[in-house]
Amino acid sequence: MLAVRDLTKSFTGPGGEVRALAGVSFELAAGDFLAVQGHSGSGKTTLLLACGALQRPDSGSVTIAGQDPYRLGAEERAAFRARHIGFVFQQFHLIPYLTVLENVLAPLLALNASAAPARAMELLERFQIQDRAAHRPQQLSTGERQRTALARALLHRPKLILADEPTGNLDEQNADTVLDSLRELAKEGAAVLMVTHDNRLAAKAARVLALEHGRPKAEAAHAH
Numbered sequence: 001m002l003a004v005r006d007l008t009k010s011f012t013g014p015g016g017e018v019r020a021l022a023g024v025s026f027e028l029a030a031g032d033f034l035a036v037q038g039h040s041g042s043g044k045t046t047l048l049l050a051c052g053a054l055q056r057p058d059s060g061s062v063t064i065a066g067q068d069p070y071r072l073g074a075e076e077r078a079a080f081r082a083r084h085i086g087f088v089f090q091q092f093h094l095i096p097y098l099t100v101l102e103n104v105l106a107p108l109l110a111l112n113a114s115a116a117p118a119r120a121m122e123l124l125e126r127f128q129i130q131d132r133a134a135h136r137p138q139q140l141s142t143g144e145r146q147r148t149a150l151a152r153a154l155l156h157r158p159k160l161i162l163a164d165e166p167t168g169n170l171d172e173q174n175a176d177t178v179l180d181s182l183r184e185l186a187k188e189g190a191a192v193l194m195v196t197h198d199n200r201l202a203a204k205a206a207r208v209l210a211l212e213h214g215r216p217k218a219e220a221a222h223a224h
C-alpha cells in the first residue's frame with residue numbers, strides 16, 4: 001500500500017539547515033500496523049506529511065497504491081489524497097466555523113457518498129462524542145477535538161491511515177478506544193501508520209519504527 005525509499009528532507013531555519021529526514025525506507029502492506037516513535041524533533045511529522053502526499057521530500061520516493069503522488073499536479077494530488085488517505089494531523093486542523101458533525105463530513109467536499117451522515121454519526125458514537133455533534137471546535141476539549149479529527153480521517157474508509165499522535169491528549173480509556181479502532185481497521189485491510197510517544201500503545205502495534213535525527217534507529221517486530 002505504501003512504499004517509502006530513501007526519503008530525505010531538510011529545512012532552512014534561522015540557525016541554518018535542519019535535516020529532518022536523513023534516509024528513511026520502509027514498506028507498509030494492507031493490514032499492517034506500524035508505530036513510529038522518536039524524540040521530539042526526530043522527524044516523525046515530516047515523515048508522515050511526506051507519506052501523506054502533503055510535503056514533497058527533497059529526494060527519495062513515496063509510492064501509494066502503486067502511484068507516486070508527487071508526480072501528480074496539485075488538484076489531482078488532492079483528489080488522490082481524498083480517495084486513498086485518511087490523515088490525522090498533530091494539530092487537528094479542524095475548521096472553526098463548522099460543527100463537529102460538519103467537520104467529520106468535510107471530506108465529502110472532495111467525494112460523493114450518500115451514506116456519509118450515518119457513517120459520521122457512527123464514528124462520533126464510536127469515539128463517544130455524539131453529544132458534541134453540534135458543537136464547534138472551540139467549544140470542545142482538546143481530547144474531543146482529537147477524536148473529531150480522527151473521525152473525519154476515517155469517514156471514507158481510507159486504505160492508508162496516517163495518524164500523528166492520535167492519542168496524545170486522551171486518557172487511557174479513550175486512547176485504548178482509538179487504538180482498538182485503528183487495529184480493527186488494519187485487520188479489515190487498511191495500512192496504518194501511527195506516531196506515538198506512548199510505549200504502552202506502541203507495544204500494541206505489529207511493528208515499530210524508531211526515528212533518531214531523521215534516521216531509522218531500529219525496527220523491532222513484536223510477536224502478535
Ligand SMILES: Nc1ncnc2c1ncn2[C@@H]1O[C@H](COP(=O)(O)OP(=O)(O)OP(=O)(O)O)[C@@H](O)[C@H]1O
Pocket residue numbers: 011012013018019020038039040041042043044045046047090
Ligand atoms: N517547516 C519547517 N521549517 C523549518 N524547520 C522545520 C520545519 N518543519 C520541521 N522542521 C524541523 O525539522 C525537524 C523535525 O521536525 P518534525 O516536526 O518532523 O519532528 P517530530 O518528530 O514530529 O517532533 P514532535 O514529536 O515534537 O512532534 C525539527 O528539528 C524541526 O524543527
Ligand SMILES: [Mg+2]
Pocket residue numbers: 044045046090164
Ligand atoms: Mg510531530
